[in-house]
Amino acid sequence: xxxxxxxxxxxxxxxxxxxxxxxxxxxxxxxxxxxNPILVAVIxxxxxxLLTGFSIERYQGSMASVSWLLTPATxxxxxxxxxxxQILGKSLPAILTGVAAGTVSAxxxxxxxxxxxxxxxxxxxxxxxxxxxxxxxxxxxxxSGGIPALTTIAIMITGILGSLTGTTLCRLLxxxxxxxxxxxxxxxxxxxxTTKATEMGALQGAVSSLSLAVAGILTxxxxxxxxxxx
Amino acid sequence: xxxxxxxxxxxxxxxxxxxxxxxxxxxxxxxxxxLVLLLTALCTGLLKPENIEDTASFLIQIMPxxxxxxxxxxxxxxxIIAPNAVEILLICVVSTFVVFAVSGLVTKLLLKRxxxxxxx
Numbered sequence: 001x002x003x004x005x006x007x008x009x010x011x012x013x014x015x016x017x018x019x020x021x022x023x024x025x026x027x028x029x030x031x032x033x034x035x036n037p038i039l040v041a042v043i044x045x046x047x048x049x050l051l052t053g054f055s056i057e058r059y060q061g062s063m064a065s066v067s068w069l070l071t072p073a074t075x076x077x078x079x080x081x082x083x084x085x086q087i088l089g090k091s092l093p094a095i096l097t098g099v100a101a102g103t104v105s106a107x108x109x110x111x112x113x114x115x116x117x118x119x120x121x122x123x124x125x126x127x128x129x130x131x132x133x134x135x136x137x138x139x140x141x142x143x144s145g146g147i148p149a150l151t152t153i154a155i156m157i158t159g160i161l162g163s164l165t166g167t168t169l170c171r172l173l174x175x176x177x178x179x180x181x182x183x184x185x186x187x188x189x190x191x192x193x194t195t196k197a198t199e200m201g202a203l204q205g206a207v208s209s210l211s212l213a214v215a216g217i218l219t220x221x222x223x224x225x226x227x228x229x230x
Numbered sequence: 231x232x233x234x235x236x237x238x239x240x241x242x243x244x245x246x247x248x249x250x251x252x253x254x255x256x257x258x259x260x261x262x263x264x265l266v267l268l269l270t271a272l273c274t275g276l277l278k279p280e281n282i283e284d285t286a287s288f289l290i291q292i293m294p295x296x297x298x299x300x301x302x303x304x305x306x307x308x309x310i311i312a313p314n315a316v317e318i319l320l321i322c323v324v325s326t327f328v329v330f331a332v333s334g335l336v337t338k339l340l341l342k343r344x345x346x347x348x349x350x
Binding site for chain 1: 237240241243244247256257258259260261262264265266268269272273279282283285286287289290292293294295296297298299300301302303304305306307310311314317318319320321322323324325326327328329330331332333334335336337338340341344
Protein backbone atom coordinates (compact mmCIF):
# COMPACT_ATOMS: atom_id res chain seq x y z
CA UNK A 1 0.00 0.00 0.00
CA UNK A 2 2.68 2.49 1.06
CA UNK A 3 4.80 1.64 -1.94
CA UNK A 4 1.86 1.96 -4.29
CA UNK A 5 0.98 5.41 -2.87
CA UNK A 6 4.59 6.52 -3.02
CA UNK A 7 4.60 5.79 -6.73
CA UNK A 8 1.79 8.30 -7.28
CA UNK A 9 3.49 11.66 -7.25
CA UNK A 10 0.22 13.58 -6.96
CA UNK A 11 -1.00 11.69 -3.88
CA UNK A 12 0.02 14.36 -1.30
CA UNK A 13 -1.59 17.16 -3.31
CA UNK A 14 -4.82 15.24 -3.93
CA UNK A 15 -4.93 14.25 -0.25
CA UNK A 16 -4.50 17.89 0.83
CA UNK A 17 -7.09 19.34 -1.53
CA UNK A 18 -9.52 16.50 -0.75
CA UNK A 19 -9.07 16.90 3.00
CA UNK A 20 -9.64 20.64 2.72
CA UNK A 21 -12.80 20.12 0.70
CA UNK A 22 -14.01 17.77 3.47
CA UNK A 23 -13.23 20.54 5.96
CA UNK A 24 -15.27 23.04 3.94
CA UNK A 25 -18.12 20.57 3.78
CA UNK A 26 -18.05 20.02 7.57
CA UNK A 27 -18.05 23.77 8.16
CA UNK A 28 -21.08 24.19 5.92
CA UNK A 29 -22.94 21.27 7.46
CA UNK A 30 -22.28 21.95 11.14
CA UNK A 31 -22.08 25.77 10.98
CA UNK A 32 -19.68 25.94 13.90
CA UNK A 33 -16.24 27.59 13.98
CA UNK A 34 -14.95 24.45 15.71
CA UNK A 35 -15.09 22.79 12.30
CA ASN A 36 -12.40 25.07 10.94
CA PRO A 37 -11.56 23.75 7.44
CA ILE A 38 -7.80 23.97 8.01
CA LEU A 39 -8.02 22.14 11.34
CA VAL A 40 -10.25 19.40 9.89
CA ALA A 41 -7.93 19.04 6.88
CA VAL A 42 -4.82 18.78 9.09
CA ILE A 43 -6.40 16.06 11.23
CA UNK A 44 -7.49 14.12 8.12
CA UNK A 45 -4.04 14.44 6.51
CA UNK A 46 -2.22 13.31 9.68
CA UNK A 47 -4.59 10.34 10.14
CA UNK A 48 -4.17 9.31 6.50
CA UNK A 49 -0.39 9.53 6.73
CA LEU A 50 -0.32 7.49 9.93
CA LEU A 51 -2.73 4.87 8.58
CA THR A 52 -1.03 4.41 5.21
CA GLY A 53 2.51 4.67 6.55
CA PHE A 54 3.29 7.38 4.00
CA SER A 55 6.20 9.33 5.50
CA ILE A 56 5.66 12.93 6.61
CA GLU A 57 8.99 13.93 5.06
CA ARG A 58 7.86 12.65 1.66
CA TYR A 59 4.54 14.44 2.05
CA GLN A 60 6.28 17.72 2.91
CA GLY A 61 8.76 17.30 0.09
CA SER A 62 5.96 16.91 -2.37
CA MET A 63 3.93 19.82 -0.98
CA ALA A 64 6.94 22.15 -1.12
CA SER A 65 6.28 22.44 -4.85
CA VAL A 66 3.08 24.43 -4.17
CA SER A 67 4.11 26.31 -1.04
CA TRP A 68 5.87 29.03 -3.09
CA LEU A 69 2.36 30.35 -3.80
CA LEU A 70 2.17 31.61 -0.22
CA THR A 71 4.33 34.68 -0.89
CA PRO A 72 2.34 36.00 -3.90
CA ALA A 73 -0.93 35.18 -2.08
CA THR A 74 0.17 37.17 0.97
CA UNK A 75 1.26 40.10 -1.21
CA UNK A 76 -2.20 40.05 -2.82
CA UNK A 77 -3.80 40.76 0.58
CA UNK A 78 -2.95 44.38 -0.31
CA UNK A 79 -5.97 44.43 -2.64
CA UNK A 80 -8.74 43.84 -0.04
CA UNK A 81 -6.77 46.07 2.36
CA UNK A 82 -6.79 48.90 -0.22
CA UNK A 83 -10.56 48.57 -0.67
CA UNK A 84 -11.24 48.68 3.09
CA UNK A 85 -9.02 51.73 3.51
CA GLN A 86 -11.22 53.53 1.03
CA ILE A 87 -14.48 52.67 2.81
CA LEU A 88 -13.27 53.39 6.34
CA GLY A 89 -11.47 56.69 5.74
CA LYS A 90 -12.69 58.86 8.60
CA SER A 91 -12.70 56.26 11.38
CA LEU A 92 -9.18 55.25 10.44
CA PRO A 93 -7.28 56.92 13.33
CA ALA A 94 -9.44 55.19 15.96
CA ILE A 95 -9.18 51.83 14.17
CA LEU A 96 -5.42 52.02 13.73
CA THR A 97 -4.82 53.06 17.35
CA GLY A 98 -7.07 50.24 18.58
CA VAL A 99 -5.24 47.70 16.44
CA ALA A 100 -1.84 49.01 17.56
CA ALA A 101 -2.84 48.79 21.24
CA GLY A 102 -4.16 45.27 20.67
CA THR A 103 -1.01 44.14 18.85
CA VAL A 104 1.30 45.45 21.56
CA SER A 105 -0.85 43.81 24.25
CA ALA A 106 -0.75 40.53 22.30
CA UNK A 107 3.03 40.47 22.05
CA UNK A 108 3.57 41.55 25.66
CA UNK A 109 1.00 39.19 27.17
CA UNK A 110 2.33 36.19 25.22
CA UNK A 111 5.94 37.04 26.07
CA UNK A 112 5.07 37.47 29.76
CA UNK A 113 3.17 34.17 29.94
CA UNK A 114 5.94 32.30 28.12
CA UNK A 115 8.45 33.64 30.65
CA UNK A 116 6.11 32.71 33.51
CA UNK A 117 5.82 29.11 32.27
CA UNK A 118 9.56 28.95 31.43
CA UNK A 119 8.77 27.67 27.94
CA UNK A 120 11.48 26.76 25.47
CA UNK A 121 12.50 29.72 23.26
CA UNK A 122 11.45 27.95 20.06
CA UNK A 123 7.96 27.40 21.51
CA UNK A 124 7.72 31.01 22.72
CA UNK A 125 8.71 32.36 19.30
CA UNK A 126 6.14 30.08 17.69
CA UNK A 127 3.37 31.41 19.92
CA UNK A 128 4.26 35.09 19.56
CA UNK A 129 2.56 35.65 16.17
CA UNK A 130 -0.55 33.67 17.11
CA UNK A 131 -3.07 36.50 16.75
CA UNK A 132 -2.19 37.33 13.14
CA UNK A 133 -3.10 35.73 9.87
CA UNK A 134 -1.45 32.38 9.11
CA UNK A 135 0.47 33.52 6.03
CA UNK A 136 2.37 36.14 8.00
CA UNK A 137 2.60 34.11 11.21
CA UNK A 138 4.27 31.14 9.52
CA UNK A 139 6.93 33.28 7.88
CA UNK A 140 7.69 35.25 11.05
CA UNK A 141 7.96 32.09 13.12
CA UNK A 142 10.21 30.36 10.59
CA UNK A 143 12.56 33.33 10.20
CA SER A 144 13.12 33.72 13.91
CA GLY A 145 13.70 30.08 14.80
CA GLY A 146 10.17 29.06 15.80
CA ILE A 147 8.19 25.97 14.80
CA PRO A 148 5.83 27.00 11.96
CA ALA A 149 3.64 23.95 12.62
CA LEU A 150 2.99 25.04 16.21
CA THR A 151 2.38 28.62 15.04
CA THR A 152 -0.26 27.41 12.59
CA ILE A 153 -2.03 25.35 15.24
CA ALA A 154 -1.91 28.20 17.80
CA ILE A 155 -3.29 30.60 15.17
CA MET A 156 -6.17 28.21 14.45
CA ILE A 157 -7.00 27.79 18.15
CA THR A 158 -6.92 31.57 18.63
CA GLY A 159 -9.18 32.11 15.64
CA ILE A 160 -11.70 29.52 16.76
CA LEU A 161 -11.71 30.88 20.34
CA GLY A 162 -12.32 34.45 19.22
CA SER A 163 -15.03 33.38 16.85
CA LEU A 164 -16.81 31.22 19.45
CA THR A 165 -16.67 33.76 22.27
CA GLY A 166 -16.85 36.99 20.22
CA THR A 167 -20.53 37.74 20.76
CA THR A 168 -20.33 37.03 24.51
CA LEU A 169 -17.14 39.08 24.91
CA CYS A 170 -18.70 42.04 23.10
CA ARG A 171 -21.62 41.94 25.53
CA LEU A 172 -19.45 41.53 28.66
CA LEU A 173 -17.12 44.36 27.62
CA UNK A 174 -20.06 46.51 26.46
CA UNK A 175 -18.58 46.84 22.99
CA UNK A 176 -21.72 48.10 21.25
CA UNK A 177 -20.08 50.07 18.45
CA UNK A 178 -19.78 48.04 15.22
CA UNK A 179 -16.33 49.48 14.49
CA UNK A 180 -15.03 48.55 17.96
CA UNK A 181 -16.47 45.04 17.52
CA UNK A 182 -14.73 44.66 14.16
CA UNK A 183 -11.39 45.85 15.53
CA UNK A 184 -11.59 43.46 18.48
CA UNK A 185 -12.45 40.43 16.34
CA UNK A 186 -9.92 41.18 13.59
CA UNK A 187 -7.02 42.02 15.90
CA UNK A 188 -7.58 39.13 18.30
CA UNK A 189 -8.55 36.36 15.92
CA UNK A 190 -7.61 37.28 12.34
CA UNK A 191 -9.46 35.69 9.39
CA UNK A 192 -11.54 33.29 11.47
CA UNK A 193 -12.70 36.18 13.66
CA THR A 194 -13.43 38.18 10.53
CA THR A 195 -15.86 35.51 9.36
CA LYS A 196 -17.72 35.99 12.64
CA ALA A 197 -17.53 39.77 12.26
CA THR A 198 -19.07 39.53 8.78
CA GLU A 199 -21.96 37.56 10.33
CA MET A 200 -22.50 40.40 12.80
CA GLY A 201 -22.61 42.98 10.01
CA ALA A 202 -20.92 44.25 6.84
CA LEU A 203 -19.24 47.16 8.65
CA GLN A 204 -17.87 44.85 11.34
CA GLY A 205 -16.53 42.57 8.59
CA ALA A 206 -14.75 45.33 6.69
CA VAL A 207 -13.22 46.78 9.88
CA SER A 208 -12.17 43.31 10.99
CA SER A 209 -10.32 42.47 7.78
CA LEU A 210 -8.59 45.83 7.80
CA SER A 211 -7.58 45.21 11.43
CA LEU A 212 -6.14 41.78 10.75
CA ALA A 213 -3.96 43.10 7.95
CA VAL A 214 -2.70 46.04 9.99
CA ALA A 215 -2.12 43.79 13.01
CA GLY A 216 -0.06 41.45 10.81
CA ILE A 217 2.13 44.24 9.47
CA LEU A 218 2.61 45.77 12.93
CA THR A 219 3.48 42.39 14.43
CA UNK A 220 6.09 41.83 11.71
CA UNK A 221 7.68 45.19 12.56
CA UNK A 222 7.56 44.74 16.37
CA UNK A 223 8.54 41.05 16.32
CA UNK A 224 12.33 41.60 16.32
CA UNK A 225 12.01 43.87 19.37
CA UNK A 226 10.15 41.28 21.46
CA UNK A 227 12.14 38.19 20.45
CA UNK A 228 15.25 39.01 22.56
CA UNK A 229 13.25 39.20 25.81
CA UNK A 230 11.80 35.69 25.43
CA UNK B 231 -4.17 35.73 -21.07
CA UNK B 232 -5.02 38.29 -18.43
CA UNK B 233 -4.18 35.78 -15.67
CA UNK B 234 -0.60 35.51 -16.84
CA UNK B 235 -0.11 39.26 -17.12
CA UNK B 236 -1.61 39.75 -13.67
CA UNK B 237 0.53 36.97 -12.23
CA UNK B 238 3.59 38.66 -13.66
CA UNK B 239 2.68 41.97 -12.00
CA UNK B 240 2.10 40.21 -8.66
CA UNK B 241 5.36 38.28 -8.94
CA UNK B 242 7.19 41.52 -9.72
CA UNK B 243 6.00 42.91 -6.37
CA UNK B 244 7.11 39.69 -4.66
CA UNK B 245 10.53 40.09 -6.24
CA UNK B 246 10.76 43.71 -5.09
CA UNK B 247 9.77 42.52 -1.62
CA UNK B 248 12.53 39.89 -1.63
CA UNK B 249 14.98 42.56 -2.75
CA UNK B 250 14.00 44.88 0.10
CA UNK B 251 14.14 42.01 2.60
CA UNK B 252 17.69 41.27 1.45
CA UNK B 253 18.75 44.92 1.62
CA UNK B 254 17.09 45.99 4.88
CA UNK B 255 18.63 44.24 7.89
CA UNK B 256 15.33 43.61 9.71
CA UNK B 257 13.68 40.19 10.10
CA UNK B 258 10.55 41.45 8.31
CA UNK B 259 9.37 38.81 5.80
CA UNK B 260 9.67 39.58 2.07
CA UNK B 261 5.92 39.03 1.68
CA UNK B 262 5.20 41.94 4.06
CA UNK B 263 7.43 44.30 2.07
CA UNK B 264 5.70 43.12 -1.10
CA LEU B 265 2.28 43.72 0.46
CA VAL B 266 3.18 47.25 1.57
CA LEU B 267 4.69 48.03 -1.87
CA LEU B 268 1.58 46.75 -3.65
CA LEU B 269 -0.66 48.74 -1.29
CA THR B 270 1.39 51.88 -1.98
CA ALA B 271 1.11 51.29 -5.73
CA LEU B 272 -2.68 50.96 -5.40
CA CYS B 273 -3.06 54.01 -3.14
CA THR B 274 -0.96 56.22 -5.39
CA GLY B 275 -2.90 55.09 -8.46
CA LEU B 276 0.22 53.62 -10.04
CA LEU B 277 -1.68 50.36 -10.33
CA LYS B 278 -5.42 49.88 -10.68
CA PRO B 279 -7.24 47.07 -8.84
CA GLU B 280 -8.36 45.72 -12.26
CA ASN B 281 -4.69 45.13 -13.17
CA ILE B 282 -4.36 42.30 -10.65
CA GLU B 283 -7.91 41.51 -9.53
CA ASP B 284 -8.53 38.10 -11.16
CA THR B 285 -5.26 36.41 -10.24
CA ALA B 286 -5.23 38.09 -6.82
CA SER B 287 -8.66 36.77 -5.86
CA PHE B 288 -7.72 33.29 -7.05
CA LEU B 289 -4.56 33.29 -4.93
CA ILE B 290 -6.37 34.68 -1.88
CA GLN B 291 -9.08 32.03 -2.21
CA ILE B 292 -6.70 29.08 -2.38
CA MET B 293 -4.47 30.46 0.37
CA PRO B 294 -6.00 28.46 3.28
CA UNK B 295 -5.09 25.30 1.37
CA UNK B 296 -1.42 26.26 1.62
CA UNK B 297 -1.55 26.17 5.43
CA UNK B 298 -2.46 22.50 5.66
CA UNK B 299 0.99 21.08 4.92
CA UNK B 300 2.88 23.40 7.32
CA UNK B 301 0.37 22.61 10.08
CA UNK B 302 0.60 18.86 9.45
CA UNK B 303 4.28 19.20 10.36
CA UNK B 304 3.10 19.23 13.98
CA UNK B 305 3.58 15.46 13.72
CA UNK B 306 7.34 15.96 13.51
CA UNK B 307 7.48 18.27 16.54
CA UNK B 308 5.01 16.39 18.70
CA UNK B 309 7.70 15.37 21.22
CA ILE B 310 8.56 19.00 21.99
CA ILE B 311 4.99 20.27 22.01
CA ALA B 312 3.13 17.54 23.91
CA PRO B 313 4.76 18.14 27.34
CA ASN B 314 3.79 21.84 27.15
CA ALA B 315 0.33 21.43 25.65
CA VAL B 316 -1.54 22.78 28.71
CA GLU B 317 0.64 25.90 28.95
CA ILE B 318 0.31 26.50 25.22
CA LEU B 319 -3.49 26.28 25.38
CA LEU B 320 -3.61 28.56 28.43
CA ILE B 321 -1.47 31.17 26.65
CA CYS B 322 -3.77 31.00 23.61
CA VAL B 323 -6.89 31.56 25.74
CA VAL B 324 -5.55 34.33 27.99
CA SER B 325 -3.85 36.36 25.28
CA THR B 326 -6.83 36.12 22.91
CA PHE B 327 -9.09 37.64 25.58
CA VAL B 328 -6.52 40.31 26.47
CA VAL B 329 -6.14 41.40 22.84
CA PHE B 330 -9.89 41.35 22.26
CA ALA B 331 -10.52 43.57 25.29
CA VAL B 332 -7.64 46.00 24.72
CA SER B 333 -8.21 46.57 21.00
CA GLY B 334 -11.99 46.79 21.31
CA LEU B 335 -12.05 49.09 24.33
CA VAL B 336 -9.34 51.44 23.01
CA THR B 337 -11.23 51.82 19.72
CA LYS B 338 -14.53 52.41 21.51
CA LEU B 339 -12.98 55.06 23.74
CA LEU B 340 -11.47 56.92 20.78
CA LEU B 341 -14.69 56.76 18.76
CA LYS B 342 -16.63 58.13 21.73
CA ARG B 343 -14.15 60.94 22.35
CA UNK B 344 -14.56 62.07 18.76
CA UNK B 345 -18.21 62.80 19.56
CA UNK B 346 -21.57 61.85 18.14
CA UNK B 347 -20.55 61.94 14.46
CA UNK B 348 -19.63 58.27 14.40
CA UNK B 349 -23.05 56.76 14.13
CA UNK B 350 -22.32 55.13 10.75
